[in-house]
Amino acid sequence: MYKKLLLDEGVEYAAALPILSVDLTREYLLTRIEGFSPRAVILFLVPYYAGETENLSRYAASEDYHLYMRGLIDRMTTKLYNLYPEHQFHGFADHSPIDERAAAVRAGLGVLGRNGLLLNPTYGSYVFLGEIFTDLTAESLGFKEEAPLRACEDCGACRRACPTGILRGEGDDCLSAITQKKGSLDGREIALMRKTNTVWGCDLCQTACPYNRNARTTPIAFFHENRTPHLTLELLDAMDDASFSRRAYAWRGRETVRRNLLLLSDT
Ligand code: SF4
Ligand code: SF4
Numbered sequence: 001m002y003k004k005l006l007l008d009e010g011v012e013y014a015a016a017l018p019i020l021s022v023d024l025t026r027e028y029l030l031t032r033i034e035g036f037s038p039r040a041v042i043l044f045l046v047p048y049y050a051g052e053t054e055n056l057s058r059y060a061a062s063e064d065y066h067l068y069m070r071g072l073i074d075r076m077t078t079k080l081y082n083l084y085p086e087h088q089f090h091g092f093a094d095h096s097p098i099d100e101r102a103a104a105v106r107a108g109l110g111v112l113g114r115n116g117l118l119l120n121p122t123y124g125s126y127v128f129l130g131e132i133f134t135d136l137t138a139e140s141l142g143f144k145e146e147a148p149l150r151a152c153e154d155c156g157a158c159r160r161a162c163p164t165g166i167l168r169g170e171g172d173d174c175l176s177a178i179t180q181k182k183g184s185l186d187g188r189e190i191a192l193m194r195k196t197n198t199v200w201g202c203d204l205c206q207t208a209c210p211y212n213r214n215a216r217t218t219p220i221a222f223f224h225e226n227r228t229p230h231l232t233l234e235l236l237d238a239m240d241d242a243s244f245s246r247r248a249y250a251w252r253g254r255e256t257v258r259r260n261l262l263l264l265s266d267t
Contacts, residue, residue: 002132002141005079006044009072010220013120014044015107016141019133022098022106029097030133036088040138041098041131043107045118046072047218049126054230055264057176057201058126060248062223065128067246069093076132084136093130100129108147115158115167115205124212152211161208163196175202179260180252190263199231199260200249233261 006014019038024030030038046069053061073091080089101118104110110120110127117125134141158167164178165171178189179200185193196202206212218224228235228247236244236257244250249257 001083002042002076002080005076009075010218011044011046011072013109013122013127014042015109016040016042016138016143017103017107017146018138018143021138021146022103024097025099026095026097029092029095030090033088033090036090036133037135038090038133039135040141040143041103041133042141043100043104043109044130044132045104045109045120045123045127046130047120047123047127047216047220048223049123049215049217050223050227051217052229053203055197055199056229056231056249057198057203058206059128060200061227061229062248063226063246064248064250065223066094066248068220068222069128069130073130073132080132080134084134087134087136089132089134091130091132093128096129096131097133098131100131102149103131104129105149106146111150111152113152113158113209113211114154114156115209117206119152119209119211121211122216123218124215125206125209126212126215126218152209155210157208157210158205161204163192163202163204167205175204180249180256182252182256185259185263193260193263197264199264200257231257231261233258233265236261 003014018040022041048059077089077091104118105112110118113119119125120127164173164175166174175192244254
């Protein structure tokens with residue numbers, strides 16, 4: 001039943017696992033829910049690829065995915081409580097009690113990429129992971145057996161494409177993290193951003209990956225609406241505080257994004 005509910009939302013990849021099959025990396029997030037003894041977790045993949053971008057990560061072109069994930073989890077848990085009033089349902093995304101990627105592989109939703117991302121056969125790595133924990137059993141949710149923990153073919157394309165070298169073990173920083181730093185950046189960091197024409201995030205280890213070559217675009221309307229695939233100073237300045245707060249980069253503040261845009265325009 002949960003699969004049909006998720007499919008109605010445009011989410012086609014979902015599977016349940018017993019709680020004993022997942023690595024509880026932040027168990028306190030579950031134990032602090034009073035009176036809840038989770039027995040299973042429903043894992044699902046939310047595809048977000050809605051077309052190319054020019055100077056920012058694909059995930060950041062639409063409005064903040066956290067807004068979508070929160071809404072989806074609220075709608076799903078409401079429907080599940082209506083169907084199973086004797087049971088509990090608690091949703092998470094991003095800040096999760098478990099190792100989400102390993103669990104998604106064990107649930108048969110993809111393989112682990114050497115770039116550290118989950119690779120799905122239809123949507124590549126352009127997916128967000130979400131979970132709903134429940135005290136229903138995994139078997140009652142259709143679970144039969146766990147998939148083996150599989151990795152990609154290790155073609156090496158992501159390592160070759162990585163501009164900082166972190167994927168080759170040559171550096172200790174990721175360009176995505178550099179673009180999110182507050183304060184001032186050093187010459188090397190600025191040169192990396194200019195060379196890759198990046199004002200927010202980095203997708204190079206994803207665009208190089210063969211799993212993303214034919215990644216299907218998302219059927220979910222949220223990711224196609226209000227897109228800014230090319231962020232400019234004019235667009236940023238035209239956003240009032242309410243619109244800015246709905247963007248994926250808002251959490252670092254307007255000044256960080258403005259600094260990045262100025263660094264790229266100053267070449
Ligand atoms: S680029 Fe190759 S090595 Fe890297 S994650 Fe994709 S398939 Fe794996
Ligand atoms: S996001 Fe960019 S810098 Fe970070 S690991 Fe991937 S390719 Fe390297």
